[in-house]
Amino acid sequence: MAATVTLEPAGRCCWDEPVRIAVRGLAPEQPVTLRASLRDEKGALFRAHARYCADADGQLDLARAPALGGSFVGLEPMGLFWALEPEKPLLRLVKRDVQTPFAVELEVFEGHEPEGGRLLGRAVHERDFLPPGVRREPVRAGRVRATLFLPPDTGPFPGIIDLFGSGGGLCEYRASLLAGRGFAVLALAYFRFEDLPEYLNDVSLDYFEEAVDFMLQHSKVKGPSVGLLGFSKGEPLCMQFWTNRSSMEVSQRLTQGHR
Incomplete structure (x- = not known):
């Protein structure tokens, strides 16, 4: 893995708070696919993906770069979260225990192939449902x-x-x-x-x-x-x-x- 996935805020925040996702360490204008995934409390898998191109400096900021295809198209900084879909049809993403977070895995793959190429970078982001002090x-x-x-x-x-x-x-x-x-x-x-x-x-x-x-x-x-x-x-x-x-x-x- 050669790329670094960064999130602001880093590590953990509430489900209804925006997150800034960026990738650094890519080649100039390199095509990549970003994928988000999580498992609910019953083990069901939910996924979303989008295709991007890095800028001339080898950086990718989802707040500035439009998605070129995948689960959504266009400038959608939070698209990898709201576009999560179940692996099995007709399932709905529901948080049953608000005292524990959802862990969302974010991965960066080389190229724009449907299944993704070589894994370049990875990060895990925890999304809380019980805000601090509540x-x-x-x-x-x-x-x-x-x-x-x-x-x-x-x-x-x-x-x-x-x-x-x-x-x-x-x-x-x-x-x-x-x-x-x-x-x-x-x-x-x-x-x-x-x-x-x-x-x-x-x-x-x-x-x-x-x-x-x-x-x-x-x-x-x-x-x-x-x-x-x-x-x-x-x-x-x-x-x-x-x-x-x-x-x-x-x-x-x-x-x-x-x-």
């Missing part, structure tokens, strides 16, 4: 089954309830990253988790009302309201709950107005 607190309050993520400051913080989709269970990676941006985020399970219902149709809107009350009563959450963030089946649930809660508030105001 607190992770499991929640078992009444019927609520969740994990609360709090930013490192004293607060109080704007509150968000995060709902994922039809697979059920408890998914934390979005909530943990949002907490690093200054939000108190409740990653809320609502079926197929511990003693919660097995099927989505058995979930009551009262359960989400209880989760909202938990957040509004928490000393680290800034009221008088919290945001709802939904993905897949979580999205219509957010809309349904918001519509139902708004109708109840209107009804209460009308009732009070007649007294």
Whole structure:
């Protein structure tokens, strides 16, 4: 191996932070292929690759050099991360344990062949999902089954309830990253988790009302309201709950107005 792969920041950073990738020690205008790969917690392999040419000084900076083909084309400094695709079709890249990082392997190969030529350089970059100082607190309050993520400051913080989709269970990676941006985020399970219902149709809107009350009563959450963030089946649930809660508030105001 003759080339050096450098990353800024070096070594380790959060998944939602940009990384600058550069390669030094190449021949002037040398054609190379860069490949990124990682294995998820179940061992599934995800890969991306792109073809580049070094500059006249034998250097390659992905913030300045466009990809000439591969998983993406054009100037995409973070393309090797967002373009990761599963080796086996229909798999989705999901972080199940936010307390451990993903290790992304970056390799530089000689030439533009589909399978890559001689290996010239290599680096491993760790991508975290639990930002420095963020607190992770499991929640078992009444019927609520969740994990609360709090930013490192004293607060109080704007509150968000995060709902994922039809697979059920408890998914934390979005909530943990949002907490690093200054939000108190409740990653809320609502079926197929511990003693919660097995099927989505058995979930009551009262359960989400209880989760909202938990957040509004928490000393680290800034009221008088919290945001709802939904993905897949979580999205219509957010809309349904918001519509139902708004109708109840209107009804209460009308009732009070007649007294």
